Amino acid sequence: MDYTLILATALGAISLYLMLPRGRAALVKLGALIGVLALGAGLLGWFHWTAQEQAVHYPGPPAIFFYIFAAIALASAAGVVCHPRPLYAALYFVLLTLAAAALFLLLRAEFIAVVLIIIYAGAILVTYVFVIMLASPGGEIPAADYDRISADPLAAVLVSFLLLGTILQMMSYGQAALAHGPGAVPAAGPAGFGGMGMLGANLYSHYALPLELAGVLLTVSLVGAVMIARKNEPPVRMLDSGEIPAE
Amino acid sequence: MNINLQGLCPEIIMLSAAALVLLVGLCPRDGVRRSSQWIAAISLVLAFIAAWNLGPIGDGRHWTLWPLATYDSLLASGIGLLTVLASWDMPFLDDPAQSDKAYRGEFFAMLLCSLAGLSMMAKVNDLIWLFLALELVSIPTYIMVAAGRGNAAAQEAGVKYFFLGALSAAIYLFGFSYLYGFAGSTRFTAIAAAFHSALAGGHLPYVALIGLLMVVIGISYKIAAVPLHYYAPDVYQGAATPVTAFLSFTPKAAGFFALIIVFNLTGWKLSGPGAPGHVLPDLLMVLAVLTMFIGNVLALLQRNIKRLLAYSSIANSGYMLVGLAVGPVRPAGSAINGLSATLFYLGAYSLMTVGAFAALIYLQGKTDAAEDLDDIAGVAGEHPLAAASMAVCLFSLIGMPGTVGFLGKLFIIQAALAANHPLLAVLVVINAAIAAAYYLRIVAAMYLRDAWTPFTVRRSLAPPFAAALATVLVIFFGIFPAQLFQQSSASGQVVPTAVISHKPAPVPLAAARPPAYPQ
Numbered sequence: 001m002d003y004t005l006i007l008a009t010a011l012g013a014i015s016l017y018l019m020l021p022r023g024r025a026a027l028v029k030l031g032a033l034i035g036v037l038a039l040g041a042g043l044l045g046w047f048h049w050t051a052q053e054q055a056v057h058y059p060g061p062p063a064i065f066f067y068i069f070a071a072i073a074l075a076s077a078a079g080v081v082c083h084p085r086p087l088y089a090a091l092y093f094v095l096l097t098l099a100a101a102a103l104f105l106l107l108r109a110e111f112i113a114v115v116l117i118i119i120y121a122g123a124i125l126v127t128y129v130f131v132i133m134l135a136s137p138g139g140e141i142p143a144a145d146y147d148r149i150s151a152d153p154l155a156a157v158l159v160s161f162l163l164l165g166t167i168l169q170m171m172s173y174g175q176a177a178l179a180h181g182p183g184a185v186p187a188a189g190p191a192g193f194g195g196m197g198m199l200g201a202n203l204y205s206h207y208a209l210p211l212e213l214a215g216v217l218l219t220v221s222l223v224g225a226v227m228i229a230r231k232n233e234p235p236v237r238m239l240d241s242g243e244i245p246a247e
Numbered sequence: 248m249n250i251n252l253q254g255l256c257p258e259i260i261m262l263s264a265a266a267l268v269l270l271v272g273l274c275p276r277d278g279v280r281r282s283s284q285w286i287a288a289i290s291l292v293l294a295f296i297a298a299w300n301l302g303p304i305g306d307g308r309h310w311t312l313w314p315l316a317t318y319d320s321l322l323a324s325g326i327g328l329l330t331v332l333a334s335w336d337m338p339f340l341d342d343p344a345q346s347d348k349a350y351r352g353e354f355f356a357m358l359l360c361s362l363a364g365l366s367m368m369a370k371v372n373d374l375i376w377l378f379l380a381l382e383l384v385s386i387p388t389y390i391m392v393a394a395g396r397g398n399a400a401a402q403e404a405g406v407k408y409f410f411l412g413a414l415s416a417a418i419y420l421f422g423f424s425y426l427y428g429f430a431g432s433t434r435f436t437a438i439a440a441a442f443h444s445a446l447a448g449g450h451l452p453y454v455a456l457i458g459l460l461m462v463v464i465g466i467s468y469k470i471a472a473v474p475l476h477y478y479a480p481d482v483y484q485g486a487a488t489p490v491t492a493f494l495s496f497t498p499k500a501a502g503f504f505a506l507i508i509v510f511n512l513t514g515w516k517l518s519g520p521g522a523p524g525h526v527l528p529d530l531l532m533v534l535a536v537l538t539m540f541i542g543n544v545l546a547l548l549q550r551n552i553k554r555l556l557a558y559s560s561i562a563n564s565g566y567m568l569v570g571l572a573v574g575p576v577r578p579a580g581s582a583i584n585g586l587s588a589t590l591f592y593l594g595a596y597s598l599m600t601v602g603a604f605a606a607l608i609y610l611q612g613k614t615d616a617a618e619d620l621d622d623i624a625g626v627a628g629e630h631p632l633a634a635a636s637m638a639v640c641l642f643s644l645i646g647m648p649g650t651v652g653f654l655g656k657l658f659i660i661q662a663a664l665a666a667n668h669p670l671l672a673v674l675v676v677i678n679a680a681i682a683a684a685y686y687l688r689i690v691a692a693m694y695l696r697d698a699w700t701p702f703t704v705r706r707s708l709a710p711p712f713a714a715a716l717a718t719v720l721v722i723f724f725g726i727f728p729a730q731l732f733q734q735s736s737a738s739g740q741v742v743p744t745a746v747i748s749h750k751p752a753p754v755p756l757a758a759a760r761p762p763a764y765p766q
Contacts, residue, residue, distance in 0.1 A: 206373075206434075213379040216262060217386060220360050223269060224390030227353050228405075 004041055005168050011038030013161035020153040021084040028082070035078065039071070066106055073099035084148045086132045090125055097121045110196045254301065254370060257294035257320040261363035264290030265356040272352025283352035284709075287331050287359055294324035294366070315738035316369040318590060319504050323366035326496050326597040329717055331358065333605040334489030335709030351394070357387035358493065365497050368504040369738075374423045374433040377505060381419070381469070384501040385412050388494060392486045404485025411468065411478045419465025425458030426512075435512060442513045451523035459527055462509050463534075469502030471557075472564045473538040480549075483557035484618070488611055491553055492604030495560045496597045503567060503593055507586065515574045531572035532671060539565030539678040546685045551618050552607060555685055556600065559644060562682060563596050569675055570659050573666040575739055587739025588662040592655035594731055595724065599643040599652055602717025606637035609710040610702065620688065625698035633704070633711060634693045636718035641686040643721045646679050651724040651731070 015038055018031030076099060079092035097120040104113035150156070203211055252259070267290075268283045298320035337354050364383030371377045389412060393405025427433050429452060430441035445451050468475035483491045510517075518528040542562030549555040570592065573585025583591075610623055610633055627634035643652035656679055663672040705711075724731050 207375065210373065210376045210379050213376070213383060216360065217379060217383055220357065220383070220387055220390070223353055224357065224386065224394070227351070227357075227390055227394045 006165065008038050008041035009161055009165040009168060011035075011041055012164075013157050014038075016078065016081070016161075017153055017157045019078060019082045020150040020157070021082060021148055022150065022153070039074065066103070069099045069102040069106070073103065081150075087129065090128045090132060093128075094121050094125050097125070108195065111199055114196075254316070255367065256297040256301065257324055258363045258367045258370075260290050260294045260297060261324070261359045261366065265359035265363070268352055268356040268359065272356065280352050283355050284331065284335055287355040288328060290359065291324045291328040291331060291362070295321065295328065298324055298366070313369070313738070314734070314740070315504075315507070315590075318594075318734045318738040319369035319500075320366045321734065322500060322594055322597065323362045323497075326500075326601055327358070327362040327365075329598075329601045329605065329713045330489070330493045330496060331355065332709040332713035332716070333492050333601065333608055334358070336705060336707050337487065337489045354391065354394075357391050361385075361387040361391075361493070361497050365501045365504070368501050369508060371508065372435045374427060374435075374438070377508065378416075378420060378423060381466075381501060381505055382416065384498060385416065385469070388412075388490075388498060391490045391493065392482060400485040401487065402485075404482045407478055407485075408482045411475070415465045415468030415475055417465075418468075419462045422458045422461025422463075422465060425454050425461065426509075429455040429458060435508075439512045439514065442516075446514065446516050446523060449523055451517075456524055456527065459509065459513070459524075460530070463506065463527070463531070466502045466505050466509075467534065469498045469505070470564045470567075471499065471561050472568060473534050473541060473561075476538065476541070476561050476564075479561055480545075480554045480557040483560070484551060484553045488553065488604060488608050491556075492601055492608065495556065495600045495604065499560065499564065500593055500597065503571070503589065506571060507589075510571070510574075515576065518572075518574055518576070528572050528574065531568060532668070535565050535568035535572055535671070536674055537565075538562065538568060539674065543678050543681040543685075547681070549685070550620050552620065552623070552689065553618055555689070556603065556607075559682065559686070560600065562678065563592075563600070563644075565678070566656065566659055566675060567592050567596070569671050570662055573662050573668060573671070576666060583658050583662055583665075583736060584739055585659075585662040585666060587736040588655075588658035590735035590738050591658050591728075591732060594735060595643070595651040595655035595721075598717050598724070599640045599650070599721050602714055602721060603637055603640040603644070605710050605714035605717060606633050606640065609633050609705050609714060610637070611705070620692045621699050623689075624692045624696040626702060627694045628698065629702055630704060633714065636711075636714045638690050638693065639718045639721055640714075641690055643725070645683045645686045649722065649725050651721050651728065654725060654728050654732075 011034055015031045015033075015035035018034065019028050073096055076092045076095040080089050080096060083089045083092060097116055101113040101116045101121075104110075104116065264286055268286050271283050271286060272280055274280050298317060301317050301320065334354070337351070361384050364380050364385075364387075367380050368377075368384070371380055389405065389409040392401070392408050423433075426438055430438040432438065442451075442455065445455065464474050467473065468478075471479040483494065486494060513524070516522060517524040539562050542558045542560075542565055546555050546558030546562065549558060567589045570585040570589030573588075575584045575586035607623075610626055610630065611618075627638075639650065643650035646653045646656040656675065660672045660675050663669075663675065
């Protein structure tokens with residue numbers, strides 16, 4: 001058992017439990033403090049683990065970038081679940097997506113990084129924000145109860161951190177077993193796999209025509225949306241038809 | 248991808264015309280905006296000529312144009328032209344008399360895009376391209392259904408058609424992903440090679456089987472065949488009649504071409520006792536029989552002509568599925584195989600159903616009013632030509648000798664018999680007999696009953712012209728089928744991709760490596 005990891009997980013659970021919105025502000029700061037402690041314990045566990053694993057060193061960017069983006073990701077993840085106003089929670093999620101994309105970039109998984117931004121930050125979150133802004137009253141009206149007070153904080157925190165703890169234990173102890181089991185990590189792809197260069201070369205060589213077709217498809221959808229939306233408008237009078245508008 | 252752009256000439260013409268129509272449809276001058284129908288019609292004529300002159304292209308290894316692709320393009324542009332003529336008044340929404348104020352030229356851009364998707368269906372060489380082509384066929388039709396008419400039924404039809412269509416797209420995309428997982432590539436050559444080696448080894452992995460199954464089920468929505476046929480009556484009824492005419496042809500043809508292309512990847516070696524994966528052709532036969540019976544029996548209960556034709560379109564998919572299930576294996580001494588019978592029937596069905604709809608559009612007058620059988624009762628007295636062309640198309644759908652529908656059914660039955668499926672042939676005959684009952688009810692209403700209400704017909708000449716053209720072609724091909732038969736039997740011979748040895752194309756990567764991070 002890796003006690004630092006367990007400690008970090010438990011501290012994180014307590015911190016998140018305290019930070020979840022309950023209509024009282026006082027506990028949030030205490031929760032955040034414990035959260036920082038949890039982060040420290042997590043870092044300790046991380047050092048311990050990498051020392052044990054003697055992780056493969058490959059030429060990469062300095063580790064400080066990892067810590068910065070990881071901290072941003074963790075903090076904004078806490079913001080997503082803890083912020084009492086849904087719109088801010090959605091914006092925190094955008095931040096989380098960007099930070100996670102940066103982490104993927106550090107691993108040179110450029111394709112996944114870009115897709116994460118395009119799909120989550122670009123498409124899904126924009127839709128969420130639209131829905132939230134349409135559905136919730138703005139201005140000085142206080143948010144609804146179900147927004148201000150989280151529904152079942154203890155059960156949610158317990159379940160999610162049990163899951164997290166299990167995954168962390170798996171990662172620190174099960175990796176050796178996983179490498180030889182049926183779910184073994186596949187061998188690395190060809191050089192440049194997942195990079196922008198390969199993506200671009202493929203998109204504009206083998207997939208040039210589907211790319212163009214996707215453009216046509218988007219145009220059609222765009223025009224179609226306008227067609228459907230403008231249906232109930234009164235017809236526009238044309239200036240050259242010689243008619244004078246009725247008003 | 249090694250595309251020869253010359254081979255895509257018909258699609259390029261259609262898409263350019265679609266762009267032109269979008270521009271012209273926004274012009275402030277009425278006269279210019281009114282030209283969008285003409286642009287659509289002329290571009291389809293040009294596309295038809297281009298498709299006609301399209302020879303075989305390619306050496307079979309990279310991107311090759313097979314006779315199937317030519318047939319597909321000819322069908323898309325030819326029948327497409329009929330649908331454009333039939334929907335000549337569509338941009339005026341409900342009432343042609345309102346003329347230019349509510350003019351909606353974009354309708355024809357949607358129609359052209361959808362036809363372009365259909366036309367490239369048999370030219371695709373990659374799963375991703377196939378998916379995009381299917382969506383290019385479908386998405387404009389969703390828009391046409393939703394925007395075609397202002398009433399609540401059209402809204403319901405639009406929403407229903409869109410959501411179920413998205414569901415079916417998800418299903419066949421799921422199937423494509425399994426096929427990709429099976430072959431490790433989306434390229435058709437690679438997938439065909441994977442099927443070839445798997446079938447040669449006598450063992451087909453479940454991944455491939457599930458993938459094919461999902462593709463068949465998902466595409467059965469496009470062809471309105473049994474597992475996903477429920478939407479058809481409501482959507483056909485709710486949509487404006489010109490859109491219904493379009494729906495009865497384009498998605499169905501696209502679905503059948505897609506099915507043929509996907510089964511080409513297997514080399515059609517699935518059927519036969521003991522063959523691995525023979526469950527799939529068996530399933531196709533079950534689907535075909537269910538589709539025929541459900542379509543025909545439920546059509547007997549209908550009084551609304553559009554609903555009736557919707558069930559008729561379901562039943563016709565069943566006949567075509569029979570040919571598909573029999574496959575292209577041609578026993579010695581038989582002039583026709585299942586695939587070419589299906590393709591012939593597809594052409595015949597498109598002609599007669601679009602002809603029937605064009606006549607209905609003409610008879611419906613300005614407000615899409617005539618939908619019930621009573622509405623066209625006794626119409627033969629006042630509009631004998633329109634009634635006659637409708638009657639000819641319906642007789643052809645029944646399968647009367649002398650019409651193209653008779654030859655279509657004959658070839659399908661022949662193919663089923665030649666491939667040693669006598670039961671299927673008998674079931675097709677039984678269904679043709681059931682179908683005669685409800686088609687004859689329309690004919691009887693037109694000719695034997697007295698007029699119920701005074702008729703208002705469309706003033707535009709294009710829909711009756713389309714109906715007349717389709718009727719003449721139905722009779723012409725019924726008596727001189729050589730041209731259509733040649734095209735369809737040439738396309739029915741193809742087994743394009745399966746015979747190609749797999750040589751993966753190298754991905755150019757020399758300059759694509761990211762620079763190493765500074766240490």
